[in-house]
Amino acid sequence: MRAGRAKHVWFWAFVGPAVAGLLCFSVWPMLYSLWLSFCHYEVVAPPRFIGLRNYVYLFRHDAAFWPSVRVTLVFTAIQVPLSILASLALALLLHQPVRARGWWRAVYFLPSILPQAALAVVFGYIFQADGGLLNRVLGLAGFAGQAWSSSPTWALVVLIVMSLWGFGYPMVIFLAGLQNVPRELYEAAHIDGAGAWARFRHVTLPLISPVLFFNVVMGVIAALKVFDIAYAFGMAQGQPIPGGPARATLFYGLNLYQQAFGYFHMGLASAMAWLLFGFILLLTAVNFRLSRRWVHYAD
Amino acid sequence: MRRRPELWSYLAFALVAGAGFWWAGRSREPRPVHGRTVITWYSVITPLRDHYEAQAKAFERAHPDIEVRILWVPDSEYNVRLKTLAAARQLPDIFLSGDVWISYLLPLTMDVTAYVRRDAAEFGLDDFFPQIRTAMQHEGRYYIMPEYMNLSLLYYNRRMFAEAGLPEPAGRWTWSDLVANGKQLTHAGTNGRPDVWGCSRVENWWGEWLIYVRQAGGKVFTEDGRRCLLGSPEAIAGLRFYEEKSSRHHFSAPAGFEPRNGFVNERVAMIVGGHVNYWLNYNQMPGLDWDVQLLPAGPHSRRGGELAMAGYSIARTCRHPEEAWALMKFLTRPEAVAEIVARGSLAVRQSVAAANIRGPRRHERPRNLGAAYAQFEFGEPIPRHPHFIEIMLQIVQPEIDRMVLGQLTPEEAGRRAEAAANAFLATFDPADS
Known part of the structure; x- marks a missing residue:
């Protein structure tokens, strides 16, 4: 009994701080923000309960809400598949037995550790309308340049291209998955006459499907929460508030940040945060449900 | 007695945690000298x-x-x-x-x-x-x-006016003078497209277009600040002039093509509005011969520049x-x-x-x-409204952006901006803030 109690004490002595931290700094703020989502709260005065008015305003009147939802969904729908394809393709290449493989892996991972702000400045120069690198190259080839970063059509494309630079993390996870595929299976498939595509389709893909699923889920969540890249890009373009032109790069996360810390509509921002939380929860649940059809676990 | 070790472990933990919180939360500011x-x-x-x-x-x-x-x-x-x-x-x-x-x-x-x-x-x-x-x-x-x-003032490059053989801007200028001179100061580069512009067009915020709206007789809000008026014919006339600087008169760069630091680099001859904060920078450019003049008058009034x-x-x-x-x-x-x-x-x-x-x-x-x-x-001072900056940047400006990009007419931009701002004002009443 005494040993059991001592274990109990030590368990809480070690786990207690983490639990206390979780309760104080995660659970409590979340519950408080849920309460705030039903309040008018602009920081300088105490919160005032207004029922569902924040939610009604967002759905029916806010000029920025639906554009930000649209931008985020378009970005997610294009960026996630491209990012998965690019990182899987590179992982397959870097899995080949070539000389200095470790060095190549490091080289391809390096862009992922670039700070978003630096990336935004560099890409801002490349896509600048007046004297930008891309327009100069196009001019040499006899083509007219575009105002890439100032055009509502192209600005989101520029951000998608920028975001693909972060392929390193899913690539490393794919590499780990590829290394766990038993070599015998490839040998058996080869003996059975399977070509490269058949081996990839029927051996590699099913066996890395848990890793693929993980990357898809994480990629979708990250794309729905995207903030830093759009913020840094907007600042680099000299926009007084990032998200332009004409809300073309106003991501949901950016809109939420502006409502919270630009204009201090904490109630409205809390409502937005809970809507995002609910949507991500729902989408992840759907992802898990669908994964039963295509994800193969060894056991 | 048997509980003592447990008690001590709890106490020790509490002490360490407390010391940590104290250390993290203590003031880093030096103490004031006694009596100060x-x-x-x-x-x-x-x-x-x-x-x-x-x-x-x-x-x-x-x-x-x-x-x-x-x-x-x-x-x-x-x-x-x-x-x-x-x-x-x-x-x-x-x-x-x-x-x-x-x-x-x-x-x-x-x-x-x-x-x-x-x-x-x-x-x-x-x-x-x-x-x-x-x-x-x-x-x-x-x-x-x-x-x-x-x-808000008219900023201009004296050397560019002299080289174009134009007299420097006069205090009695109107919008027509701005257009006529701006056109003569716009020059094509080696590729045949304009490389030097007669006048800048301030994008992304209200710095310039609000001047024209007010000079055309328009207003942003009603006196009580509860309704937006950017859909009025006067305000739309101001927005149209702002838009046509590029689309019709071609003496300002199209949206997104404004040369960076164009005035300092002498690729833009005039600025309408500007800011005194840039005087320090302009004066650090030894070759930049610049000066200021009264803003050109609009169809309704000369009033409307920011104070x-x-x-x-x-x-x-x-x-x-x-x-x-x-x-x-x-x-x-x-x-x-x-x-x-x-x-x-x-x-x-x-x-x-x-x-x-x-x-x-x-x-x-x-x-x-x-x-x-x-x-x-x-x-004229900008309207005393607790949500002015938010309404202008978050709600109105995207419609202006779409107007300069050719996606909306000035009428559509003004009316859409007014409707969106009024929806906001119906929820965030100035009296609440």
């Missing part, structure tokens, strides 16, 4: 930093019982941090303010009417321009002590208002204002302005300072 009052001054990082630090030292010498601590904050984070400090009940004693900001900083700001009336003769209230005295107030009460101001004043306010939570007030008076005394003006700015005090026009001056440009101060008569 500390006044905290919240300021943006600016090229005038050395001036402000010298002012703080001079104030401490004049008031040995007061210590001034300046907290430097990047410009882009200033308002966010200030409101965050307000939420944490840790506001500094004095902070930057101005007539653009006062509407939404009002809940944080102390009413200094009693101090202003008591010391009016001492600090020279009447020395401030009458428009500035009005801008210091909100609903008849004083909240701001002014330091400098901005007036904005910046200065200081005392936090409502300030525990040493008398000392903070002394510092504010010190920072806005004629000598301090004169130093800022000498570096390149417009004076809020009539005595400093008169001396500045008479000269001698530290910088030769702008030569036409008389026109800059004459613009005073035609300047």
Whole structure:
């Protein structure tokens, strides 16, 4: 009994701080923000309960809400598949037995550790309308340049291209998955006459499907929460508030940040945060449900 | 007795955790010298930093019982941090303010009417321009002590006008003169497309288009601030002129193609609006021969350029208002204002302005300072509305962006902006803030 109690004490002595931290700094703020989502709260005065008015305003009147939802969904729908394809393709290449493989892996991972702000400045120069690198190259080839970063059509494309630079993390996870595929299976498939595509389709893909699923889920969540890249890009373009032109790069996360810390509509921002939380929860649940059809676990 | 080890482990843990929290939360600020009052001054990082630090030292010498601590904050984070400090009940004693900001900083700001009336003769209230005295107030009460101001002006490159064989802009210019001269100053580059533009077009914020809206007789809000009026025919006329500078008259670059720092690099001959904060930069470019003139008049009026004043306010939570007030008076005394003006700015005090026009001056440009101060008569403050900045940047500007990109007509942009702003105002009533 005494040993059991001592274990109990030590368990809480070690786990207690983490639990206390979780309760104080995660659970409590979340519950408080849920309460705030039903309040008018602009920081300088105490919160005032207004029922569902924040939610009604967002759905029916806010000029920025639906554009930000649209931008985020378009970005997610294009960026996630491209990012998965690019990182899987590179992982397959870097899995080949070539000389200095470790060095190549490091080289391809390096862009992922670039700070978003630096990336935004560099890409801002490349896509600048007046004297930008891309327009100069196009001019040499006899083509007219575009105002890439100032055009509502192209600005989101520029951000998608920028975001693909972060392929390193899913690539490393794919590499780990590829290394766990038993070599015998490839040998058996080869003996059975399977070509490269058949081996990839029927051996590699099913066996890395848990890793693929993980990357898809994480990629979708990250794309729905995207903030830093759009913020840094907007600042680099000299926009007084990032998200332009004409809300073309106003991501949901950016809109939420502006409502919270630009204009201090904490109630409205809390409502937005809970809507995002609910949507991500729902989408992840759907992802898990669908994964039963295509994800193969060894056991 | 058996429980003692458990008890000790809990106590030890609590002690370590408590010490950690104390260490993390303790104040890093040095303690004030015994008997001295500390006044905290919240300021943006600016090229005038050395001036402000010298002012703080001079104030401490004049008031040995007061210590001034300046907290430097990047410009882009200033308002966010200030409101965050307000939420944490840790506001500094004095902070930057101005007539653009006062509407939404009002809940944080102390009413200094009693101090202003008591010391009016001492600090020279009447020395401030009458428009500035009005801008210091909100609903008849004083909240701001002014330091400098901005007036929208016509900025132009003298060399580019001379090379084009054009006389320099005159004070009687109208929009038609701006268009005619702007067209003659626009030149094609080697690829046949315009490379030098007659006039810039300020994008992403209201700096330029609001001038035209007001000069065409339009308004942003009704007098009570509860309705937006950007869909009115007058406002739309102003928006149309702004849009047609590029689409019809072709003397401003299309959206997104404005050369970076075009005025400084002499690829843009004129700026409508501008800001006195850039005078310092312009004067650091040795070859840049620039000057200013009154804004061209619109179809309704010459009035409509921005008149904005910046200065200081005392936090409502300030525990040493008398000392903070002394510092504010010190920072806005004629000598301090004169130093800022000498570096390149417009004076809020009539005595400093008169001396500045008479000269001698530290910088030769702008030569036409008389026109800059004459613009005073035609300047208008931006509407005193707690949500002005948000409505303009978050709600109205995206519609203006779409207009300059050719996706909306000026009529559509004005009406859509008005409808969206009114939906916002129906939820966020100014009276709530």
